[in-house]
Amino acid sequence: MLRKRVIPIVLLDGFSVLKTVKFDVRRNLGSPVTVMRTYNTRNVDELVLLDIDASKQNRAIDKFTIQEIAQDCFMPLTVGGGIRSNDDIRELLKRGADKVAINTQALLKPAFITEAAEEFGAQCIVVSIDVVEEDDKFYVYSNGTIQTELNLLTWIKQVEALGAGEILINNVTRDGSMEGANVELADIVSKLVSIPVIYVGGVSSPEDAAAIAETNVSAVGIASIFHFTDATPNDCRMAMKNKGIPAR
């Protein structure tokens, strides 16, 4: 069994690191370089950096900010935000990103997933999917609305078939709540596909992260408890090991 990864999720608004609640209320947490250096110190498995305003503002995540971060980032770095073309991807990989996360453009033009995977290799292409929970059901969420015409599970299968190397599931409903992740969602998605799945959203404690890691997911993405409590990635890995789950 592969070791389960613990991945800090770092959101940017173009200028600063921030943390959202339900993708809405925002807290500005300062400098991306500071955050990266702390996670470098903590020797985390991987880092995901997403500019959540890039698509809305019709721009890509800033290449020089990525260059600055990648320069002494020891961890594999996944970067997302406003990526629309293979040129965008090439630029970010050149600046030091190891993988890219695609969300909006994958929904607008699913064939882009295939184009990107063919040019850069599937291992480099992460498709990020925002999910909301409603009445015990799960839906795709984009541009501030529920995409009712798109079935989540169908979309996930399609993303895999189109050639994505990894799927990042971001649970909007639990985003920033620190009230507990949705194990059921992690379980359903990770059983549905054979590519690696990262679950993100609502993790309340290292033990909760371990509960997610007990499903088939390959990684747990976490933000709030690292920003706002004394829990560290190492605590999460210890909690996983305590449950007999292989972690680094």
Place this chain on the structure above:
Amino acid sequence: MQYCNKCIMPATRPEQVFTDGICDACHSAVDKHDKIDWDQRSVEFEEILSKYRGDGSRYDCIIPVSGGKDSCYQAITMRDKYGMTPLCVTHTPCDLTEVGLKNLNFLRDQGFDLIQISGNRKSYKELVRIGFFKLGDCCWPEHIGIFTAPVRIAVNYKIPLLIWGENSQFEYGGPAAKKENNFLDRNWLEQFQMSGHRLSDVVHDGVELNSIKTLLYPDDEEVNEVGVTGLFLGYFEKWDSKRNTDMCCSMGWNKNPDGPVEGAYNDFENLDCKWIGGLHDYMKFIKYGYGRATDQLCIEIRAGRMTREEAVIALRNSSEGQVPWKYIPDLMEYLNITKEEFTGNLDRFTNKMIFERDDETGQLIKDEDGNLIRRFFPG
């Protein structure tokens, strides 16, 4: 870059929330001046204090002090207005200035007992190094010590009540849940004072936790046994930094002898540490695009002592954004680093979106004095 429509604070300030184009702190200022029932809060405060107040034979509260105008005001007010018997506790800053020492002595001259907590300089220096190189904040351990040393003394001397100054989330902006808070605890420290780093992280850099005991927050058991309660004075009475300064000055407290600290607008803040006023604030400037003058001018606007237009002009005329060279050689010597290492680190922390840069290479563009060029300025 978005600036508040009432004051001149940009949205890049950590923990600042904007609603309808107005920053949190300006919304708070409206509450502070027009909505909060301060008489009611004063009654509430008296009820609390009456449970702690002694007969003067023992200390009945702790005032965390730096010797600054706010903490001197807190000590004097708690004793003379509220009849308490305070013990003042100070955490020695990175490098105490002459005027900082004078002001600590001012407090003792006013009749206060003072306990000074100074961590060992060997490990402290390593934390300054971590702060400077990893967090973009040369005074990182100072921010922590200010909040742990008084709690440590509270636990050890069994003095449960601590009186802090203003609630900075209320006065200067922060998440809603923390703005109405009247107390300060360990999680507050973790959320707002530590730049996202934890003391457990310093072990990775070879600093043993046993060697930084003064910075470790007492554990829950110790805190609960004594019943440590940390209250914000600014929750119970209307906070006014000018009133604090005026009162202290009238009693012999010292402003900065050389005028405004580098990068600042006024001459009565951040006087105690060589690096907190100049360099720490400059590092804030390169990360977020605003410095101490902006902070101080915003306070003036919110207090109704200055218009936004006047503040913009004053900001233009201030030294905010200029590299504060005065005490930088001391820091380079202290950390045993070269000027290249020093400047290189500042460049790494400079927010590439906020300052002029070469569009091809990303290289920062500086003026002939080595200062960055802002792309944004409050209009």
